[in-house]
Amino acid sequence: MKSIQWRLVFIYLTLVLIxxxxxxxxxxxxxxxxxxxxxxxxxxxxxxSIRENIVSDDGSINPRWKDIxxxxxxxxxxxxxxxxxxxxxGNIIIPDTEENGQEQWNKxxxxxxIISKKPAVGDPVQILEGGLVQEYVDYAYPILVGDVLxxxxxxxxxxxxxxxxxxxxxxxIVIASFLALFITVIFGTYFAxxxxxxxxxxxxxxxxxxEGHLDTKIDVKSNDEIGQLTESFNHMAEELNQMLLTISxxxxxxxxxxxxxxxxxxxxxxxxxxxxxxxxxxxMLDMTDKEQYFYDIFKRNGIELSFDEFLTMKPGYxxxxxxxxxxxxxxxxxxxxxxxxxxxxxVIIVLQDVTExxxxxxxxxxxxxxxxxxxxxxxxxxxxxxxxxxxGAVDNKDLALSFLxxxxxxxxxxxxxxxxxxxxxxLDNKQVKFNLKSVNIAQLIIKSVEQHQILAQKKNQNxxxxxxxxxIIINIDPERIQQVLSNVISNAIKYSPEEAKINVxxxxxxxxxxxxxxxxxxxxxxxxxxxxxERFYRVDKARSRQMGGTGLGLAIxxxxxxxxxxxxxxxxxxxxxxxxxxxxxx
Numbered sequence: 001m002k003s004i005q006w007r008l009v010f011i012y013l014t015l016v017l018i019x020x021x022x023x024x025x026x027x028x029x030x031x032x033x034x035x036x037x038x039x040x041x042x043x044x045x046x047x048x049s050i051r052e053n054i055v056s057d058d059g060s061i062n063p064r065w066k067d068i069x070x071x072x073x074x075x076x077x078x079x080x081x082x083x084x085x086x087x088x089x090g091n092i093i094i095p096d097t098e099e100n101g102q103e104q105w106n107k108x109x110x111x112x113x114i115i116s117k118k119p120a121v122g123d124p125v126q127i128l129e130g131g132l133v134q135e136y137v138d139y140a141y142p143i144l145v146g147d148v149l150x151x152x153x154x155x156x157x158x159x160x161x162x163x164x165x166x167x168x169x170x171x172x173i174v175i176a177s178f179l180a181l182f183i184t185v186i187f188g189t190y191f192a193x194x195x196x197x198x199x200x201x202x203x204x205x206x207x208x209x210x211e212g213h214l215d216t217k218i219d220v221k222s223n224d225e226i227g228q229l230t231e232s233f234n235h236m237a238e239e240l241n242q243m244l245l246t247i248s249x250x251x252x253x254x255x256x257x258x259x260x261x262x263x264x265x266x267x268x269x270x271x272x273x274x275x276x277x278x279x280x281x282x283x284m285l286d287m288t289d290k291e292q293y294f295y296d297i298f299k300r301n302g303i304e305l306s307f308d309e310f311l312t313m314k315p316g317y318x319x320x321x322x323x324x325x326x327x328x329x330x331x332x333x334x335x336x337x338x339x340x341x342x343x344x345x346x347v348i349i350v351l352q353d354v355t356e357x358x359x360x361x362x363x364x365x366x367x368x369x370x371x372x373x374x375x376x377x378x379x380x381x382x383x384x385x386x387x388x389x390x391x392g393a394v395d396n397k398d399l400a401l402s403f404l405x406x407x408x409x410x411x412x413x414x415x416x417x418x419x420x421x422x423x424x425x426x427l428d429n430k431q432v433k434f435n436l437k438s439v440n441i442a443q444l445i446i447k448s449v450e451q452h453q454i455l456a457q458k459k460n461q462n463x464x465x466x467x468x469x470x471x472i473i474i475n476i477d478p479e480r481i482q483q484v485l486s487n488v489i490s491n492a493i494k495y496s497p498e499e500a501k502i503n504v505x506x507x508x509x510x511x512x513x514x515x516x517x518x519x520x521x522x523x524x525x526x527x528x529x530x531x532x533x534e535r536f537y538r539v540d541k542a543r544s545r546q547m548g549g550t551g552l553g554l555a556i557x558x559x560x561x562x563x564x565x566x567x568x569x570x571x572x573x574x575x576x577x578x579x580x581x582x583x584x585x586x
Contacts, residue, residue: 003196004192004195004196004199005189005192005193005195005196006192008188008191008192008195008196009185009188009189009192012184012188012191012192013181013184013185013188016177016180016181016184017177017181020173020176020177020180020181021177024170024173024174024176024177027169027173028166028169028170028173031165031166031169032162032166035159035162035165035166036124036137036159036162039137039157039159039162040121040137040139042157043081043121043137043139043141043155043157044119044139044141046081046083046155046157047119047139047141047153047155048141050083050153051141051143051153054085055143055151058145060150061085061093061094061151080157080158080160080161081155081156081157081158082155082156082157083153083154083155083156084153084154084155084156085151085152085153085154086110086140086151086152086153086154087151087152088114088149088150088151088152089114090107090110090111090114090152092154093151108122109121109122109138109139109140109154110140110152110154112140113140113141113142113152114142114149114152117142117144117147117149118142119139119140119141119142120139120140121137121138121139122137122138122139123137124136124137124159124163125137125138134158134160135158135159135160135163136156136157136158136159137156137157137159138154138155138156139154139155139156139157140152140153140154141153141154141155195226198218198221198226198227198229198230199226201218201230202218202229202230202233205218205233205237209237209240214237214238214240214241214244215241217234217237217238218230218233218234220234258278259278259279261278261280262280262353263280263350263351263352264277264278264280264281264282264283264284264285264330264349264350264351264352265277265278265280265281265348265349265350265351266281266297266348266349266351267337267346267347267348267349268294268307268346268347268348268349269345269346270311270343270344270345270346272293272294272295272307273292273293274291274292274293274294274297275346280351281351284325284328284330284351284353285297285298285301285325285330285351286301286325286326294307294347295307298323301323301325301326303323303325305321307347310334310336310347311336311344311346311347312344313334313335313336313344314336315336315338315344316335317335317336318333318334318335319333319334319335320332320333320334321334322354327355328353328355329353329354329355329357329358330351330352330353330354331351331352331354332349332350332351332352333349333350333351333352334347334348334349335347335348335349335350336348363534363535371417371421375414375417378410378411378413378414379410379414381406381407381410382407382410382411385403385406385407386407388403389403389404417552420552420553420556421552423552423556427556427559427560427563432563434477434480434563434564435477435479436475436476436477437475437476437477437478438473438474438475439473439474439475439476439478439481440470440471440472440473441472441473441474441476441481441506441513441515441584442467442469442470442471442472442506443470444478444481444482444485445465445467445485445504445506445515446465446467447482448482448485448486448489448504449463449464449465449489449504451486452486452489452490452493455490455493456493456502459493459496459497459498459499459500460498460499461493461496461498461499461500461501461502462499462500462501462502463489463493463502463503463504464502464503464504465503465504465505465506466503466504466505466506467505467506468506468507468508469506469508472506472508472513474513474584474585474586476564476584477564480560480563480564481560481564483556483557483560484557484560484561484568484582485504485515485517485582487553487554487556487557488517488554488557488580488582489502489504489517490553491553491554491580492517492519492521492578492580495519495521495522495578496519496520496521496522496577497521497522500519500520500521500577501519501520502517502518502519502520503517503518503519504516504517504518505518508586509583511585511586512566512567512583512584512585512586513583513584513585513586514581514582514583514584515581515582515583515584516579516580516581516582517579517580517582518577518578518579519577519578519579520576520577521577521578522574522575523572523573523574523575523576523577523578524570524572524574524578525574526572526574529570529571529572532554532570533554533555533557533558533568533570534555535552535555561582564584564585565585566582566583566584566585567581567582567583568580568581568582568583569581
């Protein structure tokens with residue numbers, strides 16, 4: 001019986017059954033008791049009436065004893081009774097036993113009267129008469145003369161009517177009990193349904209809530225405790241719905257942030273099983289769907305890490321580890337998550353690609369080393385020649401002049417280096433102001449080529465230009481672009497052999513004006529080509545220093561072009577020549 005509705009009905013039925021059985025039993029017992037009391041009083045009255053009529057004062061039997069049954073039959077008080085007169089030993093003397101035959105009576109009642117000399121009543125007995133069972137009750141009444149027992153009046157009265165009445169009443173009570181049980185089932189079912197139906201609705205609603213349906217309300221049909229519970233449940237569902245919407249919104253925000261953030265996120269449970277990884281983490285570690293455990297992910301990349309070591313870290317503690325994954329530097333921040341007290345639930349890793357920072361750091365180190373080296377060489381030369389002069393070479397005029405010329409050249413070299421460094425510093429810090437104006441770029445190219453003709457002729461090189469349109473106007477700072485052109489053309493002359501051809505071309509594209517400086521010089525190896533615009537980078541360091549270069553010219557040219565929102569890049573085939581391309585937005 002799992003339903004509370006049928007439990008309530010069963011309880012009602014049980015209560016009604018107990019009440020009906022208890023009350024019915026009490027009623028029957030009370031009626032039976034009253035009826036038998038009436039019979040006992042009637043028997044007593046009958047016995048006293050018989051004594052008055054057939055017993056003398058001395059205890060002898062009146063001669064009319066032979067007519068006693070006829071006489072008794074004429075009195076309504078003697079109906080349904082059998083009357084016997086017994087001697088003091090309990091033997092029947094009236095009616096005559098010889099005439100009427102031996103009658104059975106309750107000997108216990110007679111003996112009790114003989115002994116106590118007091119009236120005695122027996123319990124009801126059932127006797128088979130004429131094929132029917134009849135119920136009687138026996139009554140013995142002593143006839144005393146003084147304290148001497150003379151005779152006993154023995155009356156046997158039929159209680160069949162009383163038994164029949166009690167049986168009828170019992171049947172009525174049983175029928176009433178069944179009727180009451182039937183009515184109880186009907187009303188109990190209805191009443192239990194009024195109590196259990198809201199509970200069923202609440203149960204169904206709770207299941208729907210568990211499935212995520214929180215937008216439907218339950219109708220409140222009463223103001224009692226059930227109604228109050230329903231209102232509270234509706235309020236709880238509404239608040240829970242709002243809370244879940246808020247949590248869902250925050251979760252979506254968090255997932256969006258994690259999905260689109262540049263840093264990689266990995267989350268592992270206590271067993272080292274991967275439970276979350278964003279796209280950035282997949283890209284950084286080149287992960288596959290088959291890799292679902294901590295050791296699988298990092299071991300494949302040749303990284304030896306102990307998961308247990310990270311799992312036992314204290315809450316709030318972060319441990320960093322720099323990892324080299326292929327050609328990328330990845331910085332991993334390891335932290336535990338879970339309860340504030342007790343064991344951690346797992347490990348979260350934030351991955352940051354620090355390759356660019358690492359490269360910048362290496363470039364800074366290389367830059368400092370290059371500057372130190374570039375300054376150290378001329379300083380060493382100046383110091384050694386100055387010491388030679390101080391040691392007496394100054395007295396030799398020709399030698400002194402030669403040494404002073406070397407010192408002057410090295411000073412010029414250091415001055416050029418410092419000026420280039422200051423120029424780069426100002427460009428990096430946005431301290432250089434560009435004086436933009438509309439300029440005919442064709443005239444600027446012709447002017448630059450003419451300025452470098454002397455240097456080219458010294459090496460028997462053929463320096464020229466090819467311009468399709470001699471009037472192309474663009475918005476630039478002419479002095480700065482002149483500096484770029486001069487730098488690129490001078491490099492082409494320096495790093496090309498004698499009798500090489502150098503050509504400066506001007507053309508137009510849809511969105512750009514294109515200037516190309518092409519030479520037939522030594523060319524640049526493919527491995528060095530991406531780095532020629534880095535500061536102090538030289539393809540052939542020894543030859544570059546001999547030619548007086550600082551290694552900063554192309555870096556300055558790139559900065560100037562970027563400030564003009566233009567582009568500069570190189571194309572080369574080693575041993576055949578190089579082309580430097582400059583693109584200016586129209």
